[in-house]
Amino acid sequence: MNLFAEIEGINYTPFLCRQLNEYCLSDLQRAFEKDGTFILTLNKNNKFAISWWVSPKRTRSYPYARVYDSLFFQGKRVTVIPVLKDEGKDGDRDFLQWDTISLMSLLGVYVVIAFYKDTYKNPRFKNKITNQRFDFKYLKTEIERLSFYQSDAFHWNMEQIKKISELTENALQCYEKISKKLKVQLHSDEEVNKRINEILNEKNSFLNFSRNLAKCAQIRQTHTVQPKEKLSGKKASLTIKNYLGGCYFFTSDEVIIKEPDTAFLIESRHSKNSILPSMNDIEDGLIKMILYTNLKNLRINDKEYRNISMLKLTSEKSLEIDKIKNQNLLNSLYEEAKKNNFFVRLNDRDLKEIVNIE
Missing domain, CATH: 3.40.1350 (Trna Endonuclease; Chain: A, domain 1)
Known part of the structure; x- marks a missing residue:
């Protein structure tokens, strides 16, 4: 069964949002360590509701629930998503897709696409890492830039997509350093480079390729309970x-x-x-x-x-x-x-x- 519909805008009032803790920008890393969603105060005129995704894959760690908790906030709502996450050869590797960005745009949520910079070795597996941490210097720069941004979430998110190639390269460089430092074998770069060539160099290529992936996943799900x-x-x-x-x-x-x-x-x-x-x-x-x-x-x-x-x-x-x-x-x-x-x-x-x- 195939359904088609349109959305012109979002009109919705949430009632179940959690009470959020508040942090200042200098405590950004501590905020990420303590909460999946929180209020970030930049100055007396700028507060954001921030959520973050453990993985770019939507089925891990309830990212939608984290985003939901930010929806009561009347100012800018921001979600931080890793461009990719490699858990090591003994774990999973997930990639960001266009449909995630599209959904956040539809909800009026500003996306900051980020990358992991540091981590620990998982003691239970030879080639697996855990507790990955973002590059917080980069995140602070993007959040400060967003505080001066005057357009809507859709246009900001489209600008973020333009930086996908650069951010993926940053992620790969960080993972290479992590692999050498922890002596952990990660997934091959071959598939990542293929993704870069196919979906990251050009925005439209990224959009179309990711939609095809989402469509394939959708077809699989309709046949699986x-x-x-x-x-x-x-x-x-x-x-x-x-x-x-x-x-x-x-x-x-x-x-x-x-x-x-x-x-x-x-x-x-x-x-x-x-x-x-x-x-x-x-x-x-x-x-x-x-x-x-x-x-x-x-x-x-x-x-x-x-x-x-x-x-x-x-x-x-x-x-x-x-x-x-x-x-x-x-x-x-x-x-x-x-x-x-x-x-x-x-x-x-x-x-x-x-x-x-x-």
Whole structure:
């Protein structure tokens, strides 16, 4: 099932954002060591909400949840993403893709593309590194430059893409030094150089190549139900076009069609050991609700449908309301759903019903 829709802009009010700690620019490295999302004060006139990604891959370390926690902030919201992350030959290596930048632009989040400079050897593996740390001198320079930037997130992010080649080279040089210093074998540069030649020298080449990668991943996901997912509808490819003409690709966990003209777009989060999925899982799912609730002109096979968005939270455990420790979470989640016009279900029960009972 292939869905197509458009987004003209984002209108969304979050209710579950965490209370963020505040740091000054001189404490930037300590902020990264302590928090995944925080408020950074440059001076009395400039404060940013900063989040950062452990890896450029979206499925690692809940980066969407970190971004979500910054969305309440009324000033500039910034997220720091490594251009690539190499964990060593015994670990993974991930690359930044255009679709990540595109999504952040759509959410009004300024991206600072960065690179790791230092790390430690993982004691459990011969060729693996851990606890990687950014080049904070470079980050401070970019953040200070951003404080004077007057245009919107999209234009800033497009400028960041122009520096991809340079930043990738910086990352490779740092990893080469790390490899020699720690005597750890990393992944071959051959594939990285191929990526540079294909997607980093020219912005359009980078965009098209990354979209192809995202599309391939999307096709794979539509045919695969992960064991941690508990679903009843059909997975579907979702292509979204924004007001600037760019397209990016997602996979909806479930789509249920109610003829003649209603489509339920469902994002699911599942827990095996707890009554509710974790806060990170819920916030991760809410990022999709931000997209789904702002879709226009939803079409399936050239027929237009009315979109109803839903966040489904499921568990292997039976839903016993009195055993849910954080009742405030349910209340806030209900208020967020009500305000932004989507539904939340816990297993087979509507959240509105549960909140009203309580």
